[in-house]
Amino acid sequence: MALAITVAELVEVSELDLGAGSWRTVDQERVNLFADATDDHQWIHVDPERAAQGPFGGTIAHGYLTLSLVPAMLKELMTITDHGRGVNYGLDNVRFTAPVPVGAQIRLRARITETGKRDDGGVRYRVALTVEIKGQQRPAMVAESIYITYPKD
Template sequence: MRTTANGLDQLKALSGADLGRTDWRRITQERVNTFADATDDHQWIHTDPERAKDGPFGGPIAHGYLTLALIIPLFNELLEITGVAMSVNYGLDKVRFPSPVPVGAGIRLHGAVGAVQEVRGNGVQMTLAFTVEVEGSDKPACVAQAVYRHYA
């Protein structure tokens, strides 16, 4: 279920909230190849399924940064923000990739709001804890602490 926050006061009220989990999203070889083209990262463990079969993961895997980038559209499934003039990605405090995402696997995002603090310029800064889960795996693919700023 998607949470909606309208304006800065409702964003502040989300401090400590568990936003839940998204639906599963399948990682295809086409998506991995498109990301490889966009980033000029054509390492064989990502883009050569035949060679990757004999590699350390038993098949091709998604780029870690692709997994990280997918947090953006997945996060939009968890939280809708209205009543603000602008929202910006302020950065990441910590990112780790504990396990790979095999091509063909499903991923989903779990999100929780940490601190929500006022910042200069009539805004708030939200810290979020994100975990990208891999279908059928006990280990997450990515854990990240993200920081966003929202301005009225």
């Protein structure tokens, strides 16, 4: 169950472990749809027969596909109950540390590392992100995401 927190409570947080979400399968259909959306049809992602002979023994998800799933996975861990609007402010130190084989399950582990009130009434906060692969020691991705949120008017 997601942590429910208000914007006012969020600004008071110095560091908070959000835990890990549920596992989700990355299937070939999702990889193919991402390839179509981004015009990245590299064979390692979309050609199972050729990829079976490649370095990973099968197709793998795009690193940016893994990254693109973070907002949905983060919603599972935290909800800002009085969120009116917000923006993804950016990312720091994004690393794709292990390939995600098609058919693998991934989940997000997250931790708020810093918050701060802005002069415009918003709150900027940083979240350390780790996308784990079920059954593997090395994560698929590590990064730090920066968000700005504003309470409802």
